Amino acid sequence: MADTITEPTTDTVLEVRNLRSGYGTVPVLNGITFDVRNEIFTILGSNGAGKTTLLATLARLIPVMDGSIHVQGQDVSNMPAYSTARLGVGYVPQESAVFPDLTIMENLSIGAMIGKRSTEERLEEVFDTFPDLRTKTHLRAGNLSGGESRMVACGRALMQDPQLLLLDEPTAGLSPLYVEQFFETIELIHKTRNVAVLLTEQNATKALGIADRVMVLSLGEGSEPLDAGDVTTERLKEAYKL
Ligand SMILES: Nc1ncnc2c1ncn2[C@@H]1O[C@H](COP(=O)(O)OP(=O)(O)O)[C@@H](O)[C@H]1O
Numbered sequence: 156m157a158d159t160i161t162e163p164t165t166d167t168v169l170e171v172r173n174l175r176s177g178y179g180t181v182p183v184l185n186g187i188t189f190d191v192r193n194e195i196f197t198i199l200g201s202n203g204a205g206k207t208t209l210l211a212t213l214a215r216l217i218p219v220m221d222g223s224i225h226v227q228g229q230d231v232s233n234m235p236a237y238s239t240a241r242l243g244v245g246y247v248p249q250e251s252a253v254f255p256d257l258t259i260m261e262n263l264s265i266g267a268m269i270g271k272r273s274t275e276e277r278l279e280e281v282f283d284t285f286p287d288l289r290t291k292t293h294l295r296a297g298n299l300s301g302g303e304s305r306m307v308a309c310g311r312a313l314m315q316d317p318q319l320l321l322l323d324e325p326t327a328g329l330s331p332l333y334v335e336q337f338f339e340t341i342e343l344i345h346k347t348r349n350v351a352v353l354l355t356e357q358n359a360t361k362a363l364g365i366a367d368r369v370m371v372l373s374l375g376e377g378s379e380p381l382d383a384g385d386v387t388t389e390r391l392k393e394a395y396k397l
């Protein structure tokens with residue numbers, strides 16, 4: 156399987172080796188190995204495949220049972236989430252990604268507690284990325300639509316000036332118009348900010364459109380990463396173990 160991965164290259168942001176994690180004593184991930192470079196790396200997998208478990212483990216919210224996680228060459232396997240955030244990991248969870256009782260501005264400002272650049276400069280960049288938020292900063296985040304709420308969550312992660320952005324099914328449940336827009340925005344974020352993006356997705360077609368590489372998560376294991384351009388239906392089926 157993916158254990159035959161080559162040595163990390165100099166632009167490797169994330170190295171995951173034989174990662175096992177789950178809930179209580181029951182593993183969900185049974186030894187996942189892959190690298191993420193400065194690219195858009197997509198993890199595909201059906202419902203229950205372990206995508207959220209993987210991203211939450213990488214964000215250090217779920218304990219590592221075995222194996223290791225390195226961010227920018229540093230072993231973060233046992234680090235708490237706030238330390239990985241300082242190392243440049245921005246995490247946008249699938250659900251409950253905003254503080255509902257805080258305003259948009261307050262939600263975004265929390266992200267600025269990490270790093271040295273001025274809050275104003277970072278806010279300006281976030282509003283350039285998500286123009287819809289600019290005039291709504293005083294609104295309570297709990298009153299926003301699904302799409303707006305996703306923008307705030309992503310904006311807050313960007314306020315941390317991340318090197319690696321973890322996006323858990325960023326377009327799940329959004330209306331088709333928002334889905335298109337959000338994928339375009341993710342591509343823009345990657346290109347203009349020079350940030351590596353690791354995203355999970357159930358819909359292969361949409362995700363392949365922006366991804367550089369793709370890995371399929373199935374039965375607790377990850378397929379060999381494929382170049383998105385080389386993906387065929389046959390190879391996907393094989394990766395999904397269909
Ligand atoms: N908090 C939890 N406690 C116990 N099992 C969980 C928990 N969250 C998820 N699981 C189980 O872990 C497996 C993977 O779930 P998840 O990572 O959410 O998959 P995905 O995000 O790909 O839909 C599923 O079998 C799910 O039932």
Ligand SMILES: [Mg+2]
Nearest residue numbers: 206207249324
């Ligand atoms: Mg999930």
